[in-house]
Amino acid sequence: MIYFDNAATSWPKPPCVVEAMMHFMAEVGANPGRSGHRLAVEAARVVYGAREAVAQVLNAPDPLRVVFGANATEGLNLALHGLLRPGDHVITSSMEHNSVMRPLRVLARNGVELTVVGCSPQGILDPDDLERAIRPTTRMIALIHASNVTGTVLPIAEAGHIAREHDTLFLVDAAQTAGAYPIDVHADAIDLLAFSGHKSLYGPMGTGGLVIGDRVDVARLTPLKQGGTGSRSEHEEQPGFLPDVCESGTPNAVGLAGLAAGARWVMARGVEGIRAHQMALTEELLRGLESITGVTIYGPRDAQRQTATVSFTIAGMETSEAGLRLDDDYGIMCRVGLHCAPAAHRTLGTFPAGTVRFGLGGFSSTEEVATAVDAIAALARKAS
Amino acid sequence: MSGDSYSVILVHSTSHAMRIEKLLGERGVACKMIPVPRQISSDCGVCIRILQQDVEPARRAVAAAIEIQGIVPIQGGLR
Numbered sequence: 001m002i003y004f005d006n007a008a009t010s011w012p013k014p015p016c017v018v019e020a021m022m023h024f025m026a027e028v029g030a031n032p033g034r035s036g037h038r039l040a041v042e043a044a045r046v047v048y049g050a051r052e053a054v055a056q057v058l059n060a061p062d063p064l065r066v067v068f069g070a071n072a073t074e075g076l077n078l079a080l081h082g083l084l085r086p087g088d089h090v091i092t093s094s095m096e097h098n099s100v101m102r103p104l105r106v107l108a109r110n111g112v113e114l115t116v117v118g119c120s121p122q123g124i125l126d127p128d129d130l131e132r133a134i135r136p137t138t139r140m141i142a143l144i145h146a147s148n149v150t151g152t153v154l155p156i157a158e159a160g161h162i163a164r165e166h167d168t169l170f171l172v173d174a175a176q177t178a179g180a181y182p183i184d185v186h187a188d189a190i191d192l193l194a195f196s197g198h199k200s201l202y203g204p205m206g207t208g209g210l211v212i213g214d215r216v217d218v219a220r221l222t223p224l225k226q227g228g229t230g231s232r233s234e235h236e237e238q239p240g241f242l243p244d245v246c247e248s249g250t251p252n253a254v255g256l257a258g259l260a261a262g263a264r265w266v267m268a269r270g271v272e273g274i275r276a277h278q279m280a281l282t283e284e285l286l287r288g289l290e291s292i293t294g295v296t297i298y299g300p301r302d303a304q305r306q307t308a309t310v311s312f313t314i315a316g317m318e319t320s321e322a323g324l325r326l327d328d329d330y331g332i333m334c335r336v337g338l339h340c341a342p343a344a345h346r347t348l349g350t351f352p353a354g355t356v357r358f359g360l361g362g363f364s365s366t367e368e369v370a371t372a373v374d375a376i377a378a379l380a381r382k383a384s
Numbered sequence: 385m386s387g388d389s390y391s392v393i394l395v396h397s398t399s400h401a402m403r404i405e406k407l408l409g410e411r412g413v414a415c416k417m418i419p420v421p422r423q424i425s426s427d428c429g430v431c432i433r434i435l436q437q438d439v440e441p442a443r444r445a446v447a448a449a450i451e452i453q454g455i456v457p458i459q460g461g462l463r
Contacts, residue, residue, distance in 0.1 A: 033398030036419025036430045044417075044430070048402030064399055064450070231397045231429050244397045 001331045002368045007148055007176060007309045007359025008335055009198045009205055013262065014362075017202055020261035024254045032253050033230035043253050050256040051243070053263035057201065057271065058178060058193060060185040060211045067246040068197075068209040068256060072175035073099040074224070075194030075210030078246060079171045080104060080142065082221045083192075086111025088139035093125050093154065094118045094347045095147045098340045099194075100173055104142070113137065119347050122300050123152035130159055134166050142171040146181060149344045149355065150299025151282075151306035153181065160189030169216065175199060175208075176307055179266045180362075181275055191215050200274075201266060202362070203259030206252050218242055225249070274362055278308035281360050281369050285310050288373030294380040298348045298355055308364070311339075311348075311355035314376065316383035319354045326356075330375040334358050391439050392418070393432040393446065394425065394453035401430050404446055411445045413438050421458055433458070 003011050024046060030039035032047045051063035060066060069075055080103040084090055090107070092100060094116050108114040115133045119125045130141065141163045146153045156172055163170035171192040174183060178193075179200030185193055190213065197207025212218070219240060227248030232239045239245055266274065282303040289295050294315035300306050314322055323336035337354035338345055345351035358372065393415075395401045401417060408415045413434060420431045434442050439455055446452055 033429065036417065041417040041430060044398045044402050045405070048399055048406075051399065064397075064403060229397070231427065233427050233429070234425075239396065241396050243399050 002333065002372060004332060004334045004358040004360060004364070004368075004372060006199070006361030006364070007357060010200060010202055010361045012363060013202050013204070013258070014265040016265055017204070017258045017261045021204065021254050021258040024257035028257070031250055034228075034250070046257045046260065047251060047253055050260035050263070053260045053267070054195065054201065054209075055211070057263050057266055058174075058183050058185050058195065058211060059187070060193070062214070065212045065214070065242050066209060067212060067243045068207065068251060069246075070206055070252070071198070071208035072173065072194045072196040073208070075208055076100055076171070076173055077103050078210050078224050079192045079194060080107060082223065083169065083216070084112045084139060087113075087137065089113040089115065089135050089137040090140045090142060091115045091117060091130065091133045091138060092142045093144065095123045095125070095149075095152065095154065095344045096142075096144050096341065097148050097173065097175070097344070098342070099175070100142055100144065101341075101343055116343065121347065121349055122298075123147050123150045123344065123347060124300065125154045127155050127158040127162060131162050134162070134168065138166065138168045140169040140171055142173070144173040145177040145183070146307045146309070147299070147341070147344055148176050148309065149339045149341050149350075149357065150311050150348060151176070151309035152299050153177075153305055153307065156190070157188045163191070164189045176309065179263070179271065179274070180278060181307060182271050185211055185213065197255070197259040197262070200362070201259060202262030204255045207255040207259040210246070212242060218245060221245070223248065269362075277362070278360055278364075279303045281364055281366065282306065282308045282310065284366060284369045285358060285360070285373065288369065289376060292373070292377045292380050294384050295376060298350060308360035309357060311350070311357045312376075313350070313353070313355055314380050314383055317379060319356050322356050322379060325379055326375060330371070332372055332375055389436040389457065390433050391436055391455050391457045392421065392424070393434065393442060393455050394420065395429075395431065396451070396453060398429050400450055400452070401432055403450055404432050404452070407445050407449055408432070408434070408442060411441065413442050413445060415442075424456060424458070
């Protein structure tokens with residue numbers, strides 16, 4: 001069995017993640033920040049530990065500006081719906097996932113002006129195109145860090161500095177990169193960074209969130225929901241400080257226990273080390289697939305310029321058929337079709353047929369890559 | 385220890401309390417998380433209890449890192 005669907009969620013998880021969650025359920029279990037007894041305080045420590053661990057992986061200066069939610073999508077929605085107002089202009093790329101594109105389409109119907117900057121057929125964004133799109137009313141640049149379809153890495157450091165020069169906010173969708181690719185919120189001038197907890201940070205599903213930089217005026221940030229926070233209980237108004245303003249309701253504390261363990265596991269291995277391992281495997285996969293007649297690879301086809309996600313098609317075989325055969329005949333699990341990113345597929349020329357996507361992860365191996373390449377070669381021969 | 389006198393650091397958020405607990409721990413200032421005394425505030429959250437003699441070191445440790453509501457003395461019953 002080969003799990004090549006890490007771009008959707010990482011699996012397996014490091015044993016320490018499972019252990020941390022079991023420990024929380026068996027030994028802690030109380031509601032963090034809602035009471036002052038020892039288990040509630042211990043639960044609050046666990047949640048705070050997750051803030052620190054995530055901040056450290058991302059080089060975010062303040063753990064209290066790490067806001068947790070259900071996933072990266074919630075973090076992105078908080079940033080977009082929470083800060084953009086009618087009359088504001090926002091710029092994004094044509095490689096975005098629907099977690100950015102769909103909120104932006106709703107906002108555009110309600111008076112926010114939207115510019116989608118085109119990327120090359122490999123998904124590459126030219127920072128000059130970004131800068132040319134800036135207007136006096138531009139309030140935000142929102143970019144995916146790396147495409148979930150092709151792994152193409154976008155130039156976020158350049159974009160961050162363009163945003164800073166033009167005094168506009170910079171939002172990064174790091175769902176595919178947090179933990180797998182070096183990120184420096186501080187150095188790259190990132191004002192808002194949405195992360196997934198269950199992908200390359202190796203936490204469980206149901207964890208993610210948003211890092212909020214100090215250029216973001218929290219008084220102007222409208223939370224997605226209001227409710228109990230365990231603070232200011234005497235007031236019927238939502239508190240105005242982070243992280244409470246954005247974290248109403250009982251959090252997924254058991255999930256965050258797992259996320260803390262996962263993020264610490266990432267730090268122990270080092271993001272650079274994880275990246276080097278995945279880059280080597282990606283290179284092997286790319287060279288293997290390139291040698292097969294009938295296989296077309298999308299994206300940069302260069303491990304230096306992409307994450308460990310590779311999209312391709314096989315001539316004469318629908319992607320759905322390829323996915324079924326890979327699972328049934330070879331035990332290889334991957335994702336096929338459109339990957340919640342229609343704009344990206346139009347950019348790449350793979351709309352509406354989609355692609356076969358291999359998402360390698362921290363536990364993928366050279367042997368698995370070789371087996372998968374052989375399987376694709378066999379499928380390509382049958383299809384021709 | 386029953387003769388010791390205490391103050392509590394009042395904070396905006398439980399997350400802030402967790403940060404202060406770590407900061408004080410790193411500086412060797414003993415502290416304990418307790419429910420906010422009802423006489424001080426009707427807030428349902430926690431605060432950080434410290435020895436009266438540690439008030440100034442604690443204030444210095446916290447000052448640069450985080451905004452607090454204040455440090456107030458407490459009398460008896462919450463040891």
